[in-house]
Amino acid sequence: MSTAPAIRIHGLTKTFRVARTTLVRAVDGLTLAIAPGERVAFIGPNGAGKSTTLKVLSGILHPDEGEATVLGYVPWRDRRTLAFEIGTVFGQRSQLWYHLPPRDTFALLARVYEVDSSVHRRRLASLVEAFDLGACLDTPVRQLSLGQRMRAEIVASLLHAPRVLFLDEPTIGLDVSAKAAIRGLLRGQSQDGHATLLLTSHDTGDIEHVCERVVILHQGKVLWDGSIDGLRRRYMKTRRLTLWSEAEQLTLDLPGARVLAARPHVTEIALDPGTTPVGALVDAACRQGLLHDLTIEDTPLDEVIREIYGEAARHVS
Amino acid sequence: MTPRVAKYVAFGRVAAAHALENRAELGGRMAFVAIILGVFSSLWRAVAEHGIPIAADRAALVWYLAATEWIVLTAPTAHVDIEREIRSGDITCHLTRPFSYPLALVAQGIGMILVRGPFVGLAAFVCGVVLTGGAPSPTLLARFVPFAFMAMLLVYGLHVVIGLLAFWLTDVTPVFWIAQKLLFVLGGLMLPLTLYPDWMQRLAHLTPFPAMLGGPAGLLVPATAPDTVRLARDLAVWIVVVAIVARTLFERAVRTLQVSGG
Numbered sequence: 001m002s003t004a005p006a007i008r009i010h011g012l013t014k015t016f017r018v019a020r021t022t023l024v025r026a027v028d029g030l031t032l033a034i035a036p037g038e039r040v041a042f043i044g045p046n047g048a049g050k051s052t053t054l055k056v057l058s059g060i061l062h063p064d065e066g067e068a069t070v071l072g073y074v075p076w077r078d079r080r081t082l083a084f085e086i087g088t089v090f091g092q093r094s095q096l097w098y099h100l101p102p103r104d105t106f107a108l109l110a111r112v113y114e115v116d117s118s119v120h121r122r123r124l125a126s127l128v129e130a131f132d133l134g135a136c137l138d139t140p141v142r143q144l145s146l147g148q149r150m151r152a153e154i155v156a157s158l159l160h161a162p163r164v165l166f167l168d169e170p171t172i173g174l175d176v177s178a179k180a181a182i183r184g185l186l187r188g189q190s191q192d193g194h195a196t197l198l199l200t201s202h203d204t205g206d207i208e209h210v211c212e213r214v215v216i217l218h219q220g221k222v223l224w225d226g227s228i229d230g231l232r233r234r235y236m237k238t239r240r241l242t243l244w245s246e247a248e249q250l251t252l253d254l255p256g257a258r259v260l261a262a263r264p265h266v267t268e269i270a271l272d273p274g275t276t277p278v279g280a281l282v283d284a285a286c287r288q289g290l291l292h293d294l295t296i297e298d299t300p301l302d303e304v305i306r307e308i309y310g311e312a313a314r315h316v317s
Numbered sequence: 318m319t320p321r322v323a324k325y326v327a328f329g330r331v332a333a334a335h336a337l338e339n340r341a342e343l344g345g346r347m348a349f350v351a352i353i354l355g356v357f358s359s360l361w362r363a364v365a366e367h368g369i370p371i372a373a374d375r376a377a378l379v380w381y382l383a384a385t386e387w388i389v390l391t392a393p394t395a396h397v398d399i400e401r402e403i404r405s406g407d408i409t410c411h412l413t414r415p416f417s418y419p420l421a422l423v424a425q426g427i428g429m430i431l432v433r434g435p436f437v438g439l440a441a442f443v444c445g446v447v448l449t450g451g452a453p454s455p456t457l458l459a460r461f462v463p464f465a466f467m468a469m470l471l472v473y474g475l476h477v478v479i480g481l482l483a484f485w486l487t488d489v490t491p492v493f494w495i496a497q498k499l500l501f502v503l504g505g506l507m508l509p510l511t512l513y514p515d516w517m518q519r520l521a522h523l524t525p526f527p528a529m530l531g532g533p534a535g536l537l538v539p540a541t542a543p544d545t546v547r548l549a550r551d552l553a554v555w556i557v558v559v560a561i562v563a564r565t566l567f568e569r570a571v572r573t574l575q576v577s578g579g
Contacts, residue, residue, distance in 0.1 A: 055409065058412075058413040059412075059413070060409055060412045060413065060574065061574065079412075080415055083413060083414055083415040084415050086413065088410060088413045090406075090407075090410055092405075093405060093406065093407045093410055094407075095410060097331055097334075097335050098335075099335050099338035099339045100331065100334055100335055100338055104331055104334060105331070107327070107331075108327045108328065108330075108331045111320075111323050111324040111326075111327035112324050112327070112414055112415060112416050113414075113415060114320040114321075114323075114324070114415075140338065166413075
């Protein structure tokens with residue numbers, strides 16, 4: 001496999017005119033590199049520059065400054081050629097023809113991407129099996145459930161075996177089991193086909209279950225770029241403990257411990273283990289009576305990200 | 318067939334299959350032709366009974382209206398789909414794929430016309446026979462159909478141009494209403510243009526509308542039949558003009574995305 005980055009961005013800047021005189025810098029000097037086969041989550045609050053970056057990388061928009069290559073192509077210059085190598089899934093947008101079965105859209109896309117018929121048949125058979133679409137391949141799209149439709153959308157984007165896949169909110173509106181299925185399939189397809197995957201989502205489940213690296217954007221700039229584990233280590237300094245005690249109330253006045261909620265016999269605490277070890281807190285609780293049960297959780301990724309956005313907003317103001 | 322041509326043929330085929338599967342819309346268009354022809358046939362009978370010469374040849378007027386309604390109701394309402402794609406941002410999905418959006422629109426338009434045309438045409442023909450007790454000669458019909466097909470393409474092109482304006486206007490419904498009313502009046506939807514005052518006929522012929530409706534429909538009414546060579550030339554010129562306008566609008570729209578974002 002080539003060691004050159006699949007996606008390389010350097011100093012990318014894009015400004016839009018919103019009103020006649022107002023200029024908004026959607027992307028501001030963005031620099032990053034994504035290796036072939038890497039699965040990267042691109043997250044940030046609305047207006048952070050995620051979609052603009054994806055549009056630049058897929059060749060729809062020209063940047064004002066900076067450079068970018070996708071698989072060695074300059075997207076805005078080589079858009080038509082690059083289009084054969086990339087796939088896109090937009091969770092709220094459909095590429096399927098509403099009154100026709102998915103098979104017809106798949107056949108159209110095979111023509112659009114100039115895929116040989118025998119190659120198309122083989123690839124379709126393999127994707128239909130992987131995505132469990134056999135039963136609905138010949139059912140009009142209007143009669144499919146949202147989960148079936150989304151699986152068909154993803155198959156439509158994978159039919160030409162793209163080397164880079166851009167996904168924008170691929171699980172939006174799906175139920176829990178459909179989300180889990182889609183996430184597993186995306187991860188599997190990326191691993192099997194060595195496709196580079198760039199995903200934007202507001203659902204941290206997508207990020208945790210599909211990606212290995214996360215890039216957090218805010219006002220067009222990178223706030224964090226690293227592994228999800230690294231993000232946890234860097235920002236998840238506290239653990240959340242819930243204690244079920246014999247005593248009606250626990251008094252836990254320890255450094256690094258903060259009571260989040262207290263009900264009779266149940267106490268929720270945020271603890272910084274670097275300041276007070278978990279064992280010390282449990283000892284302190286046991287000294288006040290029998291401890292029936294105890295849970296220790298990481299701070300949810302949602303909260304970590306919210307905290308990062310909040311920090312950035314405070315910094316700007 | 319080269320892969321490049323094959324992809325646009327595939328767009329046409331899928332659009333045709335989609336139009337065929339959308340039975341509610343197809344049935345609605347066929348029913349509407351029948352209703353319009355029934356209403357106006359009754360109206361002209363009443364007018365003729367009062368001795369007003371405009372409705373003297375009721376059968377000719379019914380066939381004229383059957384022809385114009387066939388053209389109007391077969392031409393796909395592309396502006397609705399294009400406006401929806403622009404408003405929802407779906408248009409950006411198309412830009413990431415290896416095909417020309419304007420050429421795909423042309424292919425889809427032809428596909429839909431080839432499916433809807435026979436069905437709506439059959440409804441118009443049956444109603445015409447029932448309401449007049451006769452039918453135009455096969456020679457007249459054979460001469461009329463190719464011109465009608467070109468006219469449907471031209472009306473579709475007008476709808477595409479209106480749809481593309483959604484890049485700037487977001488809601489193109491008012492533009493469509495104005496264009497549609499101009500088409501009905503200056504195109505001669507209900508009455509041949511030869512019945513209009515001279516100044517209005519001159520004004521109408523400065524626009525593409527007579528080539529869309531009155532020209533082709535006039536071929537079914539021997540008394541008002543236009544010069545076929547001139548009609549073919551007018552249709553070809555206006556189709557080229559509309560295609561150039563659509564392409565220019567699309568290119569400008571893509572440039573607008575660069576300035577204002579998606």
